[in-house]
Amino acid sequence: MRYSLFPGCIAKNLYPSIEKATSIVFKELGIELVEDPYTCCPAPGVIRSYDFDSWLVIAARNIATAEARGIPLLTICNGCYGTLGAADRYLKEHPESVERVNKFLGMIEMRYQGTTRVIHFVDLIKERLPQIREAVKVELDLKVAIHYGCHYLKPSAHGGENPERPEILEKIVECLGCESVDFPEKLSCCGAGGGVWSGNEDLSMAILQRKLNFIKKAGADCILDICPFCHLQLDQGQKRLKTRFEIPVLHLNQLIGLSFGIKDKILGLHTHMVSTRNIAKNAKKARKDLLQ
Amino acid sequence: MALDLPSIIKNFDLRKCMQCGKCSASCPAGFESNLKTRMIIYMAKSGIDVLDLNELWSCTTCYTCQERCPKGVKVTDAIIFLRNLAARRGNFPRIHLTAIKAIYDTSNGFPLTPEISKIRSLLGLSKEPADVAHNEEALSKFRRLMESIDIINMIREAQK
Numbered sequence: 445m446r447y448s449l450f451p452g453c454i455a456k457n458l459y460p461s462i463e464k465a466t467s468i469v470f471k472e473l474g475i476e477l478v479e480d481p482y483t484c485c486p487a488p489g490v491i492r493s494y495d496f497d498s499w500l501v502i503a504a505r506n507i508a509t510a511e512a513r514g515i516p517l518l519t520i521c522n523g524c525y526g527t528l529g530a531a532d533r534y535l536k537e538h539p540e541s542v543e544r545v546n547k548f549l550g551m552i553e554m555r556y557q558g559t560t561r562v563i564h565f566v567d568l569i570k571e572r573l574p575q576i577r578e579a580v581k582v583e584l585d586l587k588v589a590i591h592y593g594c595h596y597l598k599p600s601a602h603g604g605e606n607p608e609r610p611e612i613l614e615k616i617v618e619c620l621g622c623e624s625v626d627f628p629e630k631l632s633c634c635g636a637g638g639g640v641w642s643g644n645e646d647l648s649m650a651i652l653q654r655k656l657n658f659i660k661k662a663g664a665d666c667i668l669d670i671c672p673f674c675h676l677q678l679d680q681g682q683k684r685l686k687t688r689f690e691i692p693v694l695h696l697n698q699l700i701g702l703s704f705g706i707k708d709k710i711l712g713l714h715t716h717m718v719s720t721r722n723i724a725k726n727a728k729k730a731r732k733d734l735l736q
Numbered sequence: 737m738a739l740d741l742p743s744i745i746k747n748f749d750l751r752k753c754m755q756c757g758k759c760s761a762s763c764p765a766g767f768e769s770n771l772k773t774r775m776i777i778y779m780a781k782s783g784i785d786v787l788d789l790n791e792l793w794s795c796t797t798c799y800t801c802q803e804r805c806p807k808g809v810k811v812t813d814a815i816i817f818l819r820n821l822a823a824r825r826g827n828f829p830r831i832h833l834t835a836i837k838a839i840y841d842t843s844n845g846f847p848l849t850p851e852i853s854k855i856r857s858l859l860g861l862s863k864e865p866a867d868v869a870h871n872e873e874a875l876s877k878f879r880r881l882m883e884s885i886d887i888i889n890m891i892r893e894a895q896k
């Protein structure tokens with residue numbers, strides 16, 4: 445099956461290590477990803493907050509791009525999913541707005557028809573747990589603090605996991621041989637969404653601090669996310685806070701990549717803000733144990 | 737489609753609110769700021785003007801309140817559409833203009849920098865992503881699209 449990969453602004457232009465891990469992991473899984481000319485999804489927190497219709501038109505342009513190829517659009521970011529998934533659903537439920545949107549898209553010879561799907565990458569991983577288990581080469585002995593973020597789970601009209609009691613990331617972490625640690629307010633927001641990251645830095649950092657306090661107390665070796673924007677907040681944000689947490693942050697595709705035996709340097713973990721040295725050491729040791 | 741206040745009240749079921757406060761008790765932004773979600777819903781449904789409140793912009797749109805509301809009030813969606821009206825009145829964080837302008841100029845909210853381009857090469861990725869930002873024809877078409885939608889004019893108006 446082929447998918448049109450929608451990396452999103454942050455994975456492309458701030459954390460290319462996430463884009464790299466994604467291409468490696470999906471290749472290992474035998475899933476073909478193609479590149480297409482996309483724009484910003486556009487950012488739900490900012491653009492949708494200013495003008496819903498403008499948000500819908502830009503999102504529809506992106507969806508129509510995958511549609512023109514006749515394949516589904518695959519996101520690796522909760523924010524992109526929050527925009528593209530919600531816009532696609534809105535257009536499918538409101539045929540009159542499809543006409544409205546197509547008036548704009550017609551000016552640049554494009555058209556939204558509603559014939560493709562927007563998929564969050566976790567839903568593809570979910571269907572392939574046995575295959576992933578087979579492909580695990582090194583068992584990383586890591587205590588992982590799972591951060592679902594908001595817009596993979598909510599609004600729950602997206603379908604899939606129960607937003608109050610999701611299980612899929614715990615299952616994936618277990619399947620990789622790691623341990624998921626519990627902590628209070630595990631499902632709460634990282635503080636980046638809704639335009640708060642740029643619009644109200646103090647508040648954004650206060651929400652992050654609260655979250656990291658809980659994660660630190662839980663004794664986690666690393667934080668696991670499924671969204672480059674949460675990743676940016678959790679990784680870069682640690683450098684903006686006074687408390688020195690120093691908890692490494694991994695996107696799910698990076699953790700899977702490590703488990704598949706891919707070296708940390710190849711995955712670009714050294715390009716993160718918070719040092720991932722301990723994770724790399726752990727992976728190296730696990731690889732050695734394997735050889736003995 | 738900037739909905740007016742009566743349509744927001746109707747479309748997002750604000751009248752069903754019974755002021756239980758579950759939304760506020762669930763709100764990660766409310767824990768750390770003056771955002772009082774229950775109050776915003778109360779004021780809006782009573783026809784009291786909320787459009788000048790800075791707190792409208794403290795919501796992270798996490799959707800926890802909307803998921804938990806026992807009456808099915810579409811709390812987060814309502815806040816987003818209240819922001820649409822507030823922005824037209826000039827109540828919005830000015831710093832967002834940078835992101836909106838970046839999208840207009842480059843098609844990306846976070847444009848590529850030379851430093852990241854270098855990291856991309858080191859990781860064996862293409863120096864520049866195969867996106868609209870690096871495709872001249874697609875970018876000029878995208879700008880044409882941006883010129884035709886409301887957000888650009890709205891921002892220009894609000895800045896006057």
Ligand code: SF4
Nearest residue numbers: 753754756757759805
């Ligand atoms: S949770 Fe729902 S019913 Fe309760 S105060 Fe909030 S909006 Fe009103």
Ligand code: SF4
Nearest residue numbers: 763795796798799801
């Ligand atoms: S969506 Fe906004 S108002 Fe509702 S709980 Fe989240 S931050 Fe608070």
